[in-house]
Amino acid sequence: MKRRYAGGVLIAAALMAGAAWAHGGATGIVKERMDAMSAIGKNVKSIGEMLKGKSAYDPATIETASGAIADHGGAALTKLFPEGSLQAPTEASPAIWSDWTKFSEMAGLLQASALDLKTLAGQGADKKAVAGAFGKVAATCKSCHEAFRIKK
Ligand code: HEC
Incomplete structure (x- = not known):
């Protein structure tokens, strides 16, 4: 029970992370990384909406979506943060x-956890297992934002 509750909170946090953002006026590398984050x-x-039952559960769609997240993680993410930008x-x-x-x-962890999710979804794993793996992806968003993003 406790574990499931924690997963629900993470999914809710992830949905919030994706819900509202404004990057009006951004240019250059800052715009590039905001666009990448928006895509993530x-x-x-x-994925979150599917796991919450707001849309039909389809592991193949989750596989594609988590692959796209993984593509934006690791070095693809860090290269969008040149020193002092x-x-x-x-x-x-x-x-x-x-x-x-x-x-x-943390950028590496985002990629690794997204790849784990992709693998699981690709194997057609059940919703509960996929939700667990998704919770790990969502946790990386939260911890990196807490440490490295200043909410304005
Ligand atoms: C390695 C650190 C890191 C990870 C992991 C990370 N982010 Fe971010 N994210 C940032 C930083 C830093 C910013 C602020 C970038 C800026 O404003 O220049 C940001 C900004 C954002 C934005 C706002 C973009 C905009 O247009 O202003 C969204 C949305 C976002 N992240 C979603 C996510 C989601 C969802 C995840 C997890 C799947 C995630 N991020 C994982 C570091 C991270």
Whole structure:
């Protein structure tokens, strides 16, 4: 019971992460990474809605969506954060560059957890197993944002 509750909270947090964002006026690398994050957010939202029963459960769609998330993780993510790129309206924290090791690890974790989810969904795993793996992906969003994103 407790585990399922925690999973529900993570899914809700993930949906919120994907729900509302505004990046009006962003240009260059800041816009590029906001677009990448938005793409991640959309995929997370579509998976989350499926797991919450708002849309029909379809592992093949989850496989594609988690693959897209994985493609935006790891080095594809860190390369969008050249040192000191803090141009407005960025929400990136300067801590990214003072704690680059941790930031890169989290980008790697996003990719690894998304690939785990992709594998499970590709095997046609049941909803409960897939929800567990999705919770791990969502946890990486939350922990990285808490450490490295300044909410404006
Ligand atoms: C390795 C760290 C990291 C991980 C992991 C991460 N993010 Fe982000 N995210 C950031 C940072 C930093 C920003 C702020 C970027 C900026 O404003 O320049 C951000 C911004 C965003 C935004 C706002 C984009 C915009 O247009 O302003 C969304 C949406 C988002 N992330 C969704 C997600 C979701 C969903 C996940 C998990 C599947 C995730 N992120 C995982 C670091 C991360």
